[in-house]
Amino acid sequence: MLHLLGVNLPDQKIVSVALTYFYGIGPLTSRKVCSRLSIHQQCKLGELTEAQLNQLSGVLSEMTIENDLKRQIAANVQHLRQIGTYVGKRHAMGLPVHGQRTRNNCKTAKKLNGRWLRQYSTGPAFGVFNAPVSKRL
Amino acid sequence: MLGAARIGRSAASKAAKNLAGPSFVRSLSTTQLVAQKHSGVDRTQSTAFIRKEGAAEKKLRSGTSTSVSLDNANPEYYSEAPDISAKPLNAHSAKENAINHFVQFSKGFMESIGQNHYPGYLGSDFRLFGKPALLYRKITQTLVDRLAGYTEEGPKQASVIDGRAGAGKSAELMKLAAVAAASGHIVIYAHSTIPWVDSSQPYAPVLNSNMFSQHELTTQLLHSVLAMCEDALTQVPLGKDIVLGKKQLNATKSLADLVEFGLQTPSLSQDALDFLLDIASTQTKVPVLVAVDDVNTLWCNTAYRDQEDLVLPANRLRLLCSFLPFFDSKKTLTKGWVIGATSYLRSQFMSKDLRSKLHPKAQVPIANRELAKDPNIIKPQTRLPFEVIKLDRMSTNETWALMNFYREANVVTCPITDAFVAKKWIAANGNPREMFKSVTSYF
Numbered sequence: 001m002l003h004l005l006g007v008n009l010p011d012q013k014i015v016s017v018a019l020t021y022f023y024g025i026g027p028l029t030s031r032k033v034c035s036r037l038s039i040h041q042q043c044k045l046g047e048l049t050e051a052q053l054n055q056l057s058g059v060l061s062e063m064t065i066e067n068d069l070k071r072q073i074a075a076n077v078q079h080l081r082q083i084g085t086y087v088g089k090r091h092a093m094g095l096p097v098h099g100q101r102t103r104n105n106c107k108t109a110k111k112l113n114g115r116w117l118r119q120y121s122t123g124p125a126f127g128v129f130n131a132p133v134s135k136r137l
Numbered sequence: 138m139l140g141a142a143r144i145g146r147s148a149a150s151k152a153a154k155n156l157a158g159p160s161f162v163r164s165l166s167t168t169q170l171v172a173q174k175h176s177g178v179d180r181t182q183s184t185a186f187i188r189k190e191g192a193a194e195k196k197l198r199s200g201t202s203t204s205v206s207l208d209n210a211n212p213e214y215y216s217e218a219p220d221i222s223a224k225p226l227n228a229h230s231a232k233e234n235a236i237n238h239f240v241q242f243s244k245g246f247m248e249s250i251g252q253n254h255y256p257g258y259l260g261s262d263f264r265l266f267g268k269p270a271l272l273y274r275k276i277t278q279t280l281v282d283r284l285a286g287y288t289e290e291g292p293k294q295a296s297v298i299d300g301r302a303g304a305g306k307s308a309e310l311m312k313l314a315a316v317a318a319a320s321g322h323i324v325i326y327a328h329s330t331i332p333w334v335d336s337s338q339p340y341a342p343v344l345n346s347n348m349f350s351q352h353e354l355t356t357q358l359l360h361s362v363l364a365m366c367e368d369a370l371t372q373v374p375l376g377k378d379i380v381l382g383k384k385q386l387n388a389t390k391s392l393a394d395l396v397e398f399g400l401q402t403p404s405l406s407q408d409a410l411d412f413l414l415d416i417a418s419t420q421t422k423v424p425v426l427v428a429v430d431d432v433n434t435l436w437c438n439t440a441y442r443d444q445e446d447l448v449l450p451a452n453r454l455r456l457l458c459s460f461l462p463f464f465d466s467k468k469t470l471t472k473g474w475v476i477g478a479t480s481y482l483r484s485q486f487m488s489k490d491l492r493s494k495l496h497p498k499a500q501v502p503i504a505n506r507e508l509a510k511d512p513n514i515i516k517p518q519t520r521l522p523f524e525v526i527k528l529d530r531m532s533t534n535e536t537w538a539l540m541n542f543y544r545e546a547n548v549v550t551c552p553i554t555d556a557f558v559a560k561k562w563i564a565a566n567g568n569p570r571e572m573f574k575s576v577t578s579y580f
Contacts, residue, residue, distance in 0.1 A: 041336035
C-alpha cells in the first residue's frame with residue numbers, strides 16, 4: 001500500500017487508475033500526468049521506482065487537489081452567496097443551480113447542493129437558520 | 138470511515154505543521170516528523186511517499202489455482218497427452234520430403250523465444266498438442282528455398298507475408314527463423330512487436346531528442362538473438378572500434394561481445410542493437426535473417442503518448458526505427474533476407490493507409506483510352522516499399538495432414554475421411570485457424 005499526499009493507494013492498481021483516487025483527478029488528468037512522466041499505460045504502482053514516485057509526488061503537489069480543491073470550491077460558492085447572486089441563493093437553499101425543474105426530480109440537488117456552505121460556514125451565513133431552506137420545508 | 142480517516146490526517150498534518158514550521162512538506166505524516174525531530178533527518182529515504190509494509194496483501198481470485206486429483210478420474214475423459222511423432226525442424230529436415238508432415242521446433246529455439254511469448258495463438262496450440270509442432274507446408278518450402286538463395290546476395294527489397302487472419306503467417310515466419318538458426322544464419326527474430334506499441338512495457342524519452350527508447354524490450358530482443366545464434370555471432374568481427382557509453386569495443390571483438398555488452402548495460406542496449414543491425418547488414422561472412430512479426434506496427438500510431446499527451450507514432454520509438462529502414466527500402470542486407478508478417482489480431486495497430494495498399498479496392502478502368510494513358514491522372518497509391526507474399530488457403534493434402542495430426546493428438550475423435558476433410562475445408566474456406574476452431578468447438 002502506498003501512502004501518497006494523504007491518500008492510500010493500493011500497489012496492485014494501474015497508475016492511471018490509482019491516481020483517480022485523488023479528489024480532483026479524473027481519467028483525463030490521470031492520463032496526462034502519466035504521459036508527462038512517461039509512465040506506460042499498463043504500469044502498476046508497485047512497479048514504479050523511487051525516482052518516479054518522487055517525480056509523481058512533485059507533479060501532484062503542483063496541482064490543486066484534495067483539501068485545497070475543496071477549499072477553493074467552497075470559497076467560490078461562498079463568494080457567490082455573499083455577493084447575492086442567483087446561483088449563490090440556490091446553493092444556500094439546497095436547490096438545483098443550473099435551471100433544472102423543481103416541480104419534481106431534484107432529489108440529488110436537495111441532498112448535495114448545500115454542502116459547500118454548510119461545511120465551511122464559520123457563522124450563521126443565512127441569518128438565524130443554518131440549514132438550507134429545502135430542508136425546512 | 139474514510140472521511141474520518143482523512144479528517145484525522147488533516148488534523149495530524151496541522152499538528153505536524155506546528156512541529157516542523159513553515160518548511161513543512163505536505164506529504165509527511167505526523168509519525169515521520171516526530172521521528173525526524175527526535176532522531177535527525179534521514180536523507181537516505183524519500184519523504185515524498187511512504188510504502189506501508191506488512192499489510193495483508195489482497196489475494197486475487199484465480200480460477201486456475203484449484204487443483205484436482207486425477208486418481209479417480211474417468212479414463213474416457215481424462216487421458217494423458219499422447220506422444221505424437223514429429224520430425225525435428227533443422228537445415229537437414231527442411232526438404233521437399235517434409236511437406237505435409239508435422240515438424241517440431243528444437244528446445245533451444247523455443248527457449249530463445251521464451252515460453253510465454255509465442256506469436257498469436259501458437260502458444261495455446263502447443264500446449265494442447267503437448268509439443269511445439271507445426272505443419273510443413275509447400276509455402277514453407279518455397280520460403281526456405283528463397284532463404285537458401287539469398288545466402289550469397291540479398292534481395293533489393295524486403296518481403297512481407299500477408300494473408301487473412303489465421304492463414305498461418307506467424308507460423309511460417311517462426312519455421313523460417315528456426316531453419317535459419319539451425320543453418321548457421323544470424324537470426325534477428327522479433328516474434329511479436331505488438332508489445333512494442335501497446336504501452337504495456339516501460340518507455341523513456343531520449344535526452345535532446347524527440348525519440349523514446351524501450352530498454353526492457355530491447356534487452357529482451359538482444360537476449361533472444363544471443364540465445365538463438367551465438368555461434369554465428371562469434372564468427373563476425375566488429376570491423377571497427379565502437380564506443381558505447383564509456384566503454385570501447387575493439388575491432389577484433391565479435392558481434393556476440395557487442396550483444397553481451399548490450400545485455401549487461403540496459404541503458405545502452407538500443408545503441409548496441411543499432412550497431413548490431415548496421416554491422417550485420419554490411420558484413421559478408423555470415424548470412425543474416427531479419428524476421429519481424431506484426432510488421433504493420435512499424436507504421437502505426439502506438440498506444441504510447443509523449444510528454445504533451447500526444448499520441449506517439451511508431452517512427453518516434455527507437456526500437457521500431459531500428460527495423461523501419463529495412464522495410465522502407467532505405468537499407469538492405471548485403472547477404473541475407475529481411476522478411477516480415479502482418480497481423481490483424483489488433484486492428485488498432487494496422488494503419489488504414491497500409492491496409493488500403495495491401496488490399497486495394499477494385500478500380501474501374503477508364504473507358505476513354507486516351508485519358509487512361511494520361512500520366513497526370515491521380516490514381517490510388519498502392520505501391521509498397523516491400524514485396525508482398527500472399528498466403529493463400531491450405532490445399533486439400535495439407536488439410537488431410539492437419540486432420541490426421543489432430544486425430545493423433547486426440548483433438549478430433551472421429552475417423553478422418555474424405556467427407557470429413559472436405560466438410561472442414563469448405564466450412565473454413567481453407568483457413569487453418571477456422572479449421573482448428575471448427576474441430577474444437579462444441580457446436
